[in-house]
Amino acid sequence: MADSKLNIIVIDDNVKKTDPLLVQLQLNFKDANVILKEKAKDGLEYIIDNLNSKMIVLLDYDLGVGEPTGTEIFLKIREKTALLYVIIITAKLIDDIPNKELVTYINRDALAVIDKTTSLEDKITLVKNAIHTLDVRVDCVLEQWISNHSEDEQNDPYLTTTTGETYTLKDILMEIRQQSAFGHKMERNIMMLAVDLLTRGKKQVSND
Numbered sequence: 001m002a003d004s005k006l007n008i009i010v011i012d013d014n015v016k017k018t019d020p021l022l023v024q025l026q027l028n029f030k031d032a033n034v035i036l037k038e039k040a041k042d043g044l045e046y047i048i049d050n051l052n053s054k055m056i057v058l059l060d061y062d063l064g065v066g067e068p069t070g071t072e073i074f075l076k077i078r079e080k081t082a083l084l085y086v087i088i089i090t091a092k093l094i095d096d097i098p099n100k101e102l103v104t105y106i107n108r109d110a111l112a113v114i115d116k117t118t119s120l121e122d123k124i125t126l127v128k129n130a131i132h133t134l135d136v137r138v139d140c141v142l143e144q145w146i147s148n149h150s151e152d153e154q155n156d157p158y159l160t161t162t163t164g165e166t167y168t169l170k171d172i173l174m175e176i177r178q179q180s181a182f183g184h185k186m187e188r189n190i191m192m193l194a195v196d197l198l199t200r201g202k203k204q205v206s207n208d
Contacts, residue, residue, distance in 0.1 A: 007130065009037060011044075059088055146173060
């Protein structure tokens with residue numbers, strides 16, 4: 001099972017561990033791993049290696065001379081998953097970012113594009129809102145349900161497709177998080193099942 005602890009990844013060549021942003025993230029999200037990557041390559045590798053984990057990424061728009069741009073890193077992330085929340089942070093005025101890139105952020109579901117003068121409070125609020133959305137997302141609810149099963153149950157074959165492919169509970173979660181064709185289908189099936197249960201006339205649900 002992937003580590004259920006949230007990872008907040010900051011990819012920025014000008015941020016150090018003592019930076020107020022890092023300090024406030026650590027103070028406000030004590031149960032999360034706050035991870036700084038100063039090199040674009042290191043940040044991208046970490047994300048790709050941990051796609052099965054819950055992550056929120058704060059990505060600098062300009063990562064320095066000789067480095068890929070934040071937009072390039074964002075698109076490489078989107079090649080792997082559509083689920084990961086990415087906040088683009090820029091030292092430029094947002095009006096100075098090429099319109100084509102802004103359209104890319106919108107079409108590829110960047111969570112937000114903000115400038116570095118945005119207050120720490122507003123940045124923390126954005127992360128809090130992202131965490132709230134994570135808490136109710138299909139893969140995260142599924143992860144919580146899977147965690148209530150024993151390790152053996154998590155690793156036992158759970159589902160077999162009509163073509164004979166077998167998936168464990170962990171496999172299903174991984175496929176959803178990596179947004180494979182099977183993962184998309186399972187995500188839709190889970191949501192359809194939830195809707196079906198809601199429309200069967202059950203009037204009482206747990207508050208937990």
